[in-house]
Amino acid sequence: QKEVEQDPGPLSVPEGAIVSLNCTYSNSAFQYFMWYRQYSRKGPELLMYTYSSGNKEDGRFTAQVDKSSKYISLFIRDSQPSDSATYLCAMSEGHSGNTPLVFGKGTRLSVIA
């Protein structure tokens, strides 16, 4: 079993829908939880990060971490066609660059106008 599991999709939703993207993990030592967005033929870019459990909101995006269930989520409200991309969850045990990120395989999202 991989350390981080993520449904690859594809996920197709109409414009304006609420999107829920999820990852599960097995390593209880993970403390930092990130969501990266990757447009087609581009490198990933950091969208949000959360330390430990809890919620974090940034505009239309909300990240949730439930460490007891080893489950993280990204919600996108009022989804737009420009949100169409692959979303990668990533996790790390520590803050230092010596503790590499472990990525999920990514979920491909299409928002249809």
Next chain:
Amino acid sequence: DAGITQSPRYKITETGRQVTLMCHQTWSHSYMFWYRQDLGHGLRLIYYSAAADITDKGEVPDGYVVSRSKTENFPLTLESATRSQTSVYFCASSMSSYEQYFGPGTRLTVT
């Protein structure tokens, strides 16, 4: 332009050839990383570096060599390319673990 660049962007090579992928960043970030991205596997870490002359193996290091003589450069060499190394390669840099900045990628095809 400032940022992180990779070259070449596209490369076709033959089995057994040596090929070097270049990565350059202008932020003076301490940490640099090489990943490969394949369908069904996602992003997998090949090598990373905490500073000049300090490198460590990641998840899939076999068949690759890295060096870091200067903070801003982190080249990745495939010593004898194999078809299984056909992939998209991403370089990234960071001041911390979670906020990594990725380059545009190099699409490598080994025939």
